[in-house]
Amino acid sequence: MNHNDVLVGKLGRSHGVKGFNTLHSFTQPEKAILEYTPWLLGSERQIVTLESFRVHHKKIIVRINGTTTPESAKELTNQEIFVSREALAHVDSNENYWHDIIGYQVVNQQGHVFGHLEQLFDSDSLVAMTVIDKQGNQLTIPxxxxxxxxxxxxxxxxxxxQWPTP
Known part of the structure; x- marks a missing residue:
């Protein structure tokens, strides 16, 4: 992966007969992905243009330029969406993009190493992090x-x- 590219989402299954795909956004808020341009699809980082979008039953539905049939939309299913890091808004020094801290070591105030940060996820009520220890065990911490x-x-x-040592 190019370290200047940031994974921001993934195209889901085709939707309807006009070449739309469901969109799985990894941004917060979810619609922020629509503001980043250009989109770079897949490992080849094919530059694509978002032709249109709409919200349908709380899901974002998108059509990529040139995709006009269900068959052409199916070809895009599961394609990861990247944007150049330069397309993202600047964050203050006390803020971080989630993707920047993946892999960081997680340590409590007493110096106990819990492992490395595997992922962050939003569970509607709070953001949590998945930490993997040396043995491969998984720990979820708010x-x-x-x-x-x-x-x-x-x-x-x-x-x-600030978390108790096991």
């Missing part, structure tokens, strides 16, 4: 800044947490 997550250090690639 990602609440200033309460549980007390610091993120990019230079040491460490996330400090």
């Amino acid at each position: 990602f609440i800044r200033d309460k549980i997550v007390t610091g993120i250090d990019a230079s040491s690639q460490t996330i400090k947490i």
Whole structure:
């Protein structure tokens, strides 16, 4: 993967007869993905243009330029959507994009290493992080800044947490 490209979503199954696909956005808010251009599809990073979109039953439905039939939309199913890092808004020094902290070591205030950050996810009520330890065990910890997550250090690639040692 080009380190200047950021995974922001994925195209889902075809929808309807006019070449639309469902969109799985990894951005917050979900519709923010529609503001980033251009989209780069798949491992080849094919540049595509978003022709139109609509919300249908709480799902975002999109049509990529040149996709006009269900068959052509099916060819795009499961294609990952990337954008150039430069297309993203600048964040303050005390903020981070989720993709930038994946892989960071997670350590509590007592110095206990829980493992590395595998993923962050939004579970409607809160954001949580999945941490994988040396044995491959998975731990889910709420990602609440200033309460549980007390610091993120990019230079040491460490996330400090207020969490009991097992």
